[in-house]
Amino acid sequence: MILYIMCFFLFLVGVYGAITKRDLIKIILAIGIMGYSVNLFLVLLAYRTGALVPILKKGLNIPASMMVDPIPQALVLTSIVIELGITALMAALAIRIYQKYGTFDITKIRRLQG
Amino acid sequence: MILSQFIFVPLLAAFLIVLFARKKENFAAAIALAACAWILIVSFIAFFKLSSHGGMILNNTSGWEIPYTICLILDNLSSFMLIVVNLVAFLSAFYAIQYINHFTGKWNFFALFMLMLTGMNGVILTGDFFNLYVFMEIALFSAYALVAFGTESEELEAAFKYATMGAITSTMILFGIGILYSYTSTLTMADVGLQLRSGGTPKMIFLVYGLFIAGFGLKTALVPFHAWLPDAHPSAPAPISAMLSGVLIKTLGVYALVRIFFNVFGAPTVVLQILMLLGTLSIIIGGFLSIVQWDFKRLLGFSSVSQIGYVVIGFALGTTLGILGGILHLFYHAIFKSLLFLDSGAVEYSTDTRDLRQLGGLSKELKVTSATNMVGTLSISGIPPFNGFFSKLIIIIACISAGQIVVGIVAALVSIVTLAYFLKVQKHAFYGKKGSAKVLEKVPFAMKTAMIILAALCLLSSVIMIPSIRKNYLNPIVDTVMGRTSYIDKVEPYLDKGSVK
Secondary structure (H helix, E strand, O other): HHHHHHHHHHHHHHHHHHHOEHHHHHHHHHHHHHHHHHHHHHHHHHHHOOOOOOOOOOOOOOOOHHHHOOOHHHHHHHHHHHHHHHHHHHHHHHHHHHHHHOOOOOOOOOOOOO | OOOHHHHHHHHHHHHHHHOOOOOOOOHHHHHHHHHHHHHHHHHHEOOOOOOOOOOEEEEEOOOOOOOOOEEEEEEEHHHHHHHHHHHHHHHHHHHHHHHHHHHOHHHHHHHHHHHHHHHHHHHHEOHHHHHHHHHHHHHHHHHEEEHOOOOHHHHHHHEEEEEEHHHHHHHEEEEEEEHHHHOOOOEEEHHHHHHHHHOOHHHHHHHHHHHHHHHHHHHHHHHHHHHHHHHHHHHOOOOOOOHHHHHHHHHHHHHHHHHHHHHHHHOHHHHHHHHHHHHHHHHHHHHHHHHHEHHHHHHHHHHHHHHHHHHHHHHHHHHHHHHHHHHHHHHHHHHHHHHHHHHHHHHHHHHOOOOOOOOOOOOOOOHHHHHHHHHHHHHHHOOOOOHHHHHHHHHHHHHHHHHHHHHHHHHHHHHHHHHHHHHHHHHHHHHHOOOOOOOOOOOHHHHHHHOOOOOOHHHHHHHHHHHHHHHHHHHHHHHHHHHHHHHHHHHHOHHHOOOOO
């Protein structure tokens, strides 16, 4: 249980960072932290103390209750790839913004009203 | 009937463009247009063939049976959404052929356009929670890149804002999916619904409701979550604005909300009340903020916030009439809002500005743009022979008959406000005194054709209000949403109930 609470706390750290930080790079990192916490949460769901790999093989009879759940692990792989894409895109945008505005500070990047 | 072609045709087109059409830009446009035309035709075939398949077609994407695999599901609601999305996509792509000459990297544009279409078709067809998330991310990815396509400072700023908000809420949606999985041990939507129905209402479900309302509410641009839309939609090239405002916020937002909350969670009252409140706020705030805008496309962006509120309150009423109104307004808004965005693109193309203070008296020089914009204005403000009248009338009547008198009055009053700010557009852009902006270029043929077709559809799509057509084609869609467990019941026979293979 304590692991889940700490995982949720990590999620909140990410939300806090994304909302309060003024630096584009720090915002990107905060979104990354949110993503990590959700990935951690998915892996925690699959974890089972003392369980083995979920592979069916002749001569190796592991009961289903003694296997870790493979689905969340597959989900985490996919979601890591998606987050990589998002981070790369946002970093590219941040670089272009820096070239145009000469700053990473979001309080100075306000050419749009509202 | 292979459902996966809705996904692989545009995906293949995107990769073909990147591989073979980098030097030949007209070839890129041809591939994109051919892919759009192909899936538009297939979506019409799917819509009319659906009734002979008992109202649902289900394809497993591998040799396993659901819930052990991902499935694609076509029912009345999703086949209707496919037509709306692919129709607007085809016309936007056709318009883009000549519009995009103002930009460099045409092939980039069409490749991203096709990826966005892949994502949207995937969201509509999928029957699996995690797959929904993946397709949503594909559509959003390309949307972020397309918003920044002009690479001017405002466009980059808008894209970063959109990407930040989108990424935070997508993470929330993934978190919600994780919680659901931990409770039900399945990702197939119908199976989740089945287990929640038999297992009572656990406390954790309210956290999931909250995460999903925030997540999909941001994609819908409901009011507390609307801040990105008036920046992002005007910054994109006009055909993309038409796609974003016309269909993206409806597929990733409204459709996903309806599918998840009505079909899977069985329309919990607390969620309907929240959506009702957010929808009403959207109508009021979006409407009044549009009046003070001077940027043509920004005004249309705020107007989208207001109009999407009508769609959401229609569904949130939860009555047959309300859902009918919501579905109709979703369809009609896709048509007239894409028309208006394409018009604003034509004005920007020929005069190089979209500031209403500099425009004026364009009706003599841009005849087609002016005439089609008038049709769009009349439709969105709900003037009788045009389509917007019917959907708004149905929503207002549904509000009053469901006892939500205040919401009905708000909807009727803001409809007048809508007319007011579109008359402002008419006065300052097309009629009135001649402004400082000169017509530099004529609007090319492809752009005119796309606008004329959409304007004709504004009038023609009122035809589905004829009772016999409505009974045959609209009522099954309403029943899909209204019959809260019919989705689960229809998918249940396909579920593999055996033990783990």
